[in-house]
Amino acid sequence: MSRNQALFERACKTIPGGVNSPVRAFGSVGGTPRFIARAQGAHIWDADGQRYIDYIGSWGPMIVGHAHPDVLQAVQAAMADGFSFGAPTEGEVLIAEEIAKLVPSIEQVRLVSSGTEATMSALRLARGFTGRDRIVKFEGCYHGHADSLLVKAGSGLLTFGNPTSAGVPADVAHHTTVLAYNDVAQLEEAFASFGDEIAAVIVEPVAGNMNLVPGTPVFLQALRELTARHGAVLIFDEVMSGFRVALGGAQARYGITPDLTCLGKVIGGGMPAAAFGGRADIMQRISPLGPVYQAGTLSGNPLAVAAGLATLRLIQTDGFYERLGTATTRLVEGLAAAAREAGVPFASASVGGMFGIYFSDQAPACFADVQHSDTARFNAFFHAMLDAGVYFAPSAYEAGFVSSAHDDALIDETIAHARSAFAALARP
Numbered sequence: 001m002s003r004n005q006a007l008f009e010r011a012c013k014t015i016p017g018g019v020n021s022p023v024r025a026f027g028s029v030g031g032t033p034r035f036i037a038r039a040q041g042a043h044i045w046d047a048d049g050q051r052y053i054d055y056i057g058s059w060g061p062m063i064v065g066h067a068h069p070d071v072l073q074a075v076q077a078a079m080a081d082g083f084s085f086g087a088p089t090e091g092e093v094l095i096a097e098e099i100a101k102l103v104p105s106i107e108q109v110r111l112v113s114s115g116t117e118a119t120m121s122a123l124r125l126a127r128g129f130t131g132r133d134r135i136v137k138f139e140g141c142y143h144g145h146a147d148s149l150l151v152k153a154g155s156g157l158l159t160f161g162n163p164t165s166a167g168v169p170a171d172v173a174h175h176t177t178v179l180a181y182n183d184v185a186q187l188e189e190a191f192a193s194f195g196d197e198i199a200a201v202i203v204e205p206v207a208g209n210m211n212l213v214p215g216t217p218v219f220l221q222a223l224r225e226l227t228a229r230h231g232a233v234l235i236f237d238e239v240m241s242g243f244r245v246a247l248g249g250a251q252a253r254y255g256i257t258p259d260l261t262c263l264g265k266v267i268g269g270g271m272p273a274a275a276f277g278g279r280a281d282i283m284q285r286i287s288p289l290g291p292v293y294q295a296g297t298l299s300g301n302p303l304a305v306a307a308g309l310a311t312l313r314l315i316q317t318d319g320f321y322e323r324l325g326t327a328t329t330r331l332v333e334g335l336a337a338a339a340r341e342a343g344v345p346f347a348s349a350s351v352g353g354m355f356g357i358y359f360s361d362q363a364p365a366c367f368a369d370v371q372h373s374d375t376a377r378f379n380a381f382f383h384a385m386l387d388a389g390v391y392f393a394p395s396a397y398e399a400g401f402v403s404s405a406h407d408d409a410l411i412d413e414t415i416a417h418a419r420s421a422f423a424a425l426a427r428p
């Protein structure tokens, strides 16, 4: 038995499903999850010593590659001074200033430890600020696992949302309205019907949790205009897209200024750090200044802040995003060409250092489109690539990530493996 297999069997005895976050379990693709022993640059090694080119990058944070020497050194230096104090530190001031500099819509920011905390806190703040309860989200966007966000659409536009998870009270879900992503007409209808009840609209401006589906400029512009007109708070959830699709995130790429922004992943450089921030008049409603309560024992943890600051410095080097974008484009265009040669229906897209691959003729524009992707083909492709030493996300509903450590040679090696995988898929 392989060590991966042995570890998985052991893990399943004491950890539900053997994993500490569901998608790691290979539930939709089948097979044994790889237990990762170490990582360096663009590579990860599993418990059996097998090496993979990694296109997950811890689901986004590892934008400068794994175990980058600058990040490692920053964390080691911070570690020597102690792990956590539960009191303010200079590092928190430095990272707050850095975030505000890179994302100008953020006048004030508060650090938390996960993206879930960031979105949950931003929503509470928006509700406290507006005095309203209703929130709007979009089908296929994931904002972490807070109760009010684990909600799907009711049977019609004006119905209340229904929980997508057991354990979420219907009373909580009722305050969430779920609309179709990129559908401007539906958005306008919702605002015309109950715009003045909406505390906040939360959106992934580039959606990375239904594979990759970029928001259209007209949709994001409509969101900005309608929320402003109705006094609702516009929250960009840039936990994934922040520092990933551009240095200033999706808001810089699209030229749209949200009221609040949620950040995560890259700002922790692989350590647990996330943040929410935005307009000072809204942020000042938080405790201890205002009546909206929010707190965290490990918020602004010195080691996480050190990793984040070192990562934020590296991504500001000249040409970083041009190179990242070029590498990502090289990958998705190479994959698409390989699929075409083999006659396999396939589409791909990328924004900055994020990409999507779909086993259908057209790149999707919303969640309903994503469901037309051929998941059986995706699963076969995933396993063929894994066997060849290329680690893509183990789900047809996840985006992929490229880091600055993915050079042309690694990308071309990936494409060569994909050519064989597509050829095998095309055989009857």
Ligand code: PMP
Pocket: 059, 113, 114, 115, 116, 117, 119, 142, 143, 144, 145, 204, 208, 209, 237, 238, 239, 240, 241, 264, 265, 274
């Ligand atoms: N928002 C978005 C857009 C995300 O992609 C994620 C996680 N993938 C979250 C929020 C939740 O972040 P976390 O897993 O750190 O709680």
